[in-house]
Amino acid sequence: xxxxxxxxxxxxxxxxxxxxxxxxxxxxxxxxxxxxxxxxxxxxxxxxxxxxxxxxxxxxxxxxxxxxxxxxxxxxxxxxxxxxxxxxxxxxxxxxxxxxxx
Amino acid sequence: xxxxxxxxxxxxxxxxxxxxxxxxxxxxxxxxxxxxxxxxxxxxxxxxxxxxxxxxxxxxxxxxxxxxxxxxxxxxxxxxxxxxxxxxxxxxxxxxxxxxxxxxxxxxxxxxxxxxxxxxxxxxxxxxxxxxxxxxxxxxxxxxxxxxxxxxxxxxxxxxxxxxxxxxxxxxxxxxxxxxxxxxxxxxxxxxxxxxxxxxxxxxxxxxxxxxxxxxxxxxxxxxxxxxxxxxxxxxxxxxxxxxxxxxxxxxxxxxxxxxxxxxxxxxxxxxxxxxxxxxxxxxxxxxxxxxxxxxxxxxxxxxxxxxxxxxxxxxxxxxxxxxxxxxxxxxxxxxxxxxxxxxxxxxxxxxxxxxxxxxxxxxxxxxxxxxxxxxxxxxxxxxxxxxxxxxxxxxxxxxxxxxxxxxxxxxxxxxxxxxxxxxxxxxxxxxxxxxxxxxxxxxxxxxxxxxxxxxxxxxxxxxxxxxxxxxxx
Numbered sequence: 001x002x003x004x005x006x007x008x009x010x011x012x013x014x015x016x017x018x019x020x021x022x023x024x025x026x027x028x029x030x031x032x033x034x035x036x037x038x039x040x041x042x043x044x045x046x047x048x049x050x051x052x053x054x055x056x057x058x059x060x061x062x063x064x065x066x067x068x069x070x071x072x073x074x075x076x077x078x079x080x081x082x083x084x085x086x087x088x089x090x091x092x093x094x095x096x097x098x099x100x101x102x
Numbered sequence: 103x104x105x106x107x108x109x110x111x112x113x114x115x116x117x118x119x120x121x122x123x124x125x126x127x128x129x130x131x132x133x134x135x136x137x138x139x140x141x142x143x144x145x146x147x148x149x150x151x152x153x154x155x156x157x158x159x160x161x162x163x164x165x166x167x168x169x170x171x172x173x174x175x176x177x178x179x180x181x182x183x184x185x186x187x188x189x190x191x192x193x194x195x196x197x198x199x200x201x202x203x204x205x206x207x208x209x210x211x212x213x214x215x216x217x218x219x220x221x222x223x224x225x226x227x228x229x230x231x232x233x234x235x236x237x238x239x240x241x242x243x244x245x246x247x248x249x250x251x252x253x254x255x256x257x258x259x260x261x262x263x264x265x266x267x268x269x270x271x272x273x274x275x276x277x278x279x280x281x282x283x284x285x286x287x288x289x290x291x292x293x294x295x296x297x298x299x300x301x302x303x304x305x306x307x308x309x310x311x312x313x314x315x316x317x318x319x320x321x322x323x324x325x326x327x328x329x330x331x332x333x334x335x336x337x338x339x340x341x342x343x344x345x346x347x348x349x350x351x352x353x354x355x356x357x358x359x360x361x362x363x364x365x366x367x368x369x370x371x372x373x374x375x376x377x378x379x380x381x382x383x384x385x386x387x388x389x390x391x392x393x394x395x396x397x398x399x400x401x402x403x404x405x406x407x408x409x410x411x412x413x414x415x416x417x418x419x420x421x422x423x424x425x426x427x428x429x430x431x432x433x434x435x436x437x438x439x440x441x442x443x444x445x446x447x448x449x450x451x452x453x454x455x456x457x458x459x460x461x462x463x464x465x466x467x468x469x470x471x472x473x474x475x476x477x478x479x480x481x482x483x484x485x486x487x488x489x490x491x492x493x494x495x496x497x498x499x500x501x502x503x504x505x506x507x508x509x510x511x512x513x514x515x516x517x518x519x520x521x522x523x524x525x526x527x528x529x530x531x532x533x534x535x536x537x538x539x540x541x542x543x544x545x546x547x548x549x550x551x552x553x554x555x556x557x558x559x560x561x562x563x564x565x566x567x568x569x570x571x572x573x574x575x576x
Contacts, residue, residue, distance in 0.1 A: 011234075014345065017357070021353070021357035026362065029123060029127045031127065037366065039464065040127060041194060041330050043136050044126075044334075045197055047337075048198075048355060049340075050143065050355035051205045053347075056154075057150065057156075068211075072211050073207075077171060081178060086181055089183060090185070097472045098129060
């Protein structure tokens, strides 16, 4: 019990962020028209590509003789970049077609 | 100094994600919103590369990092630019899978790193990891792997290379597997030492298998919901990385997408009038379809291209109902041509868009927008349903389940309760399909056997081209 309470008070800021972000995430897209469901899903997909930052940190901290970490980290950065770049470009392509043409 | 600069980069990044997501939910600002989020992302990435300090030490292995970034950027850009409009849903699924795999790999490397460091320091009895860290590593590897394996299956299903597959007792297997993953992880988190480390890799493999089994039995019509759900999973997996490194931008981005993705999933389920649980258990096509099928029998009649052309050219009002068939045939341009031609002849033409027509919500809007179809011509479901009774001809292009009257009047049907386009209210219905095969839900459609319905068989693009040529001569 004590450990749980300690953990909560030690990670207070993080817990606040998580709770606020849950509400914000729901609030921000609650009034999206169905036309935009696909681009929105694609855009959200690109945003969770932020995981690439973790991959960069892992890669940048790996000791130069730890080949497992280097190879897996290299792969992780490639995959993360694909998620970010591919995600934003696909979303942009979808939205490009929505622009008003007169 | 660098550290404070980096936190400012992360702060700006987090704010752009929120603003970007907000702008993405309005048509006028959506594109700008996407660019803003992309800008914030670049700032956070380059900030991390140049400013990150770990115990006073900067990052190294820059060569590897930049090589990976360049490869990822080139491949990602080319793939995203080259993909056909119709294949976009599976592309999103694939990119989502990449993110999930990235999160899982981070956990694997961190795990391996702790294990290695403890080994070097000669502490053979226990691995030096705090329980909280272990918990996030396990959560990351489990959620990331499920998301990766599931997304790859969803991708394969959407492009047709993987068929629906289920076996007896699959539900039980899934539950046992999932409980097994949790039990083994729980045991490891509390009792890890050098003798049971290998069990971590068991968890990794089991999570991958679970991801495959989880998506495999779910019907193709439900893939958008599954992709959206896996999308929010990856968000949570990214947030686990945020916990691991105490990194606010990963935490905000991940949780934001996790929450928004879950809501989006529920909104999509609502559009089909089904619960999320119902989608996930995958009752589609399985037990329920058997007893509803005998109700639909009888004869259908075919219509020739010239008859269809005359029928449409002399109508007052025509509504086009596009579906997946239009998308696979890439028939959106010739469809627009048909619409212009009929409008020139004084026919009132519009499109009725079912919220889940095609493979993803909004799929049809994206496709028709690509073909320069005017916004005002697109009608949403409720709007269109009011108009069908005053409509002379409804042209259904490769849509099936979204116009199936069984959703309204057959309680035994697996799609019962799903809102549909009530095309049978119109005077005449012309259905273009490649064959009489059932649609993605795997059920027969009574609409095709009604006296006012005629079938125009063939690939949507070829059929429309003939129709256009024929109408020009009328």
